Amino acid sequence: xxxxxxQGTYNDLExxxxxxxxxxxxxxxxxxxxxxxxxxxxxxxxxAPAIDDLLVRLCEPEIFxxxxxxxxxxxxxxxxxxxxxxxGFAQGQYNPDLMLLLVEPVMYILISFADxxxxxxxxxDEDEDTPEEQLSNIEQAMEKAKENxxxxxxxxxxxxxxxxxxxxxxxxxxxxxxxxxE
Numbered sequence: 001x002x003x004x005x006x007q008g009t010y011n012d013l014e015x016x017x018x019x020x021x022x023x024x025x026x027x028x029x030x031x032x033x034x035x036x037x038x039x040x041x042x043x044x045x046x047x048a049p050a051i052d053d054l055l056v057r058l059c060e061p062e063i064f065x066x067x068x069x070x071x072x073x074x075x076x077x078x079x080x081x082x083x084x085x086x087x088g089f090a091q092g093q094y095n096p097d098l099m100l101l102l103v104e105p106v107m108y109i110l111i112s113f114a115d116x117x118x119x120x121x122x123x124x125d126e127d128e129d130t131p132e133e134q135l136s137n138i139e140q141a142m143e144k145a146k147e148n149x150x151x152x153x154x155x156x157x158x159x160x161x162x163x164x165x166x167x168x169x170x171x172x173x174x175x176x177x178x179x180x181x182e
Contacts, residue, residue, distance in 0.1 A: 037092030044094045051105045054088070058109060071114050076122040081106040 030036065044050035057063065070080060084106055085099045094102065107123075114121035 038090055040092050042092055042094045042098065044098060047098065047101050047105075050094050050098055050102060053093070054084070054102065054106060055109060058084070058113075064113065067110065067113055068117050068119070071110070071117075071119050071121055074122060076124055077107050077110045077114075078124050080110055 030039075044053060058067065067080065071077075081103055085102055088094060088102075089096065089099050111121050111123075
């Protein structure tokens with residue numbers, strides 16, 4: 001008789017095998033004489049030369065036009081930077097650490113391309129909230145803050161800064177008998 005737990009595990013393994021993914025450890029069987037580009041030493045190890053090289057490559061006319069057309073179609077700058085940098089990593093241009101350092105400069109380069117051709121770039125891919133949703137989120141945050149706020153927990157550093165900044169302001173206490181100004 002077949003154990004139901006074993007049969008379920010076997011079916012799971014069979015499903016994983018049908019996904020056509022590399023077998024764990026398969027990269028260790030690659031020919032060491034012909035390593036893949038990202039398995040070798042990176043071309044760039046410093047930030048400034050990597051930025052210069054990326055800028056030169058992105059300013060090539062055919063690549064520049066592809067980028068500008070993608071920006072016109074609404075592709076976000078963040079997605080484009082991610083694709084560009086991952087492609088450079090796959091080609092062995094830089095290691096993952098340098099790739100992360102290049103995210104911001106590449107995004108600035110792409111934004112400057114958009115400015116050159118008068119396109120309003122999308123920075124991120126998140127769905128933007130409507131003003132009503134933003135207001136609702138702010139109100140919810142304020143309600144939660146009111147529930148958790150205890151006046152005695154205001155840090156003393158904030159209190160001293162407030163005192164210093166308000167020294168020159170003439171604050172007169174209101175009398176109960178004074179006229180209200182309209």
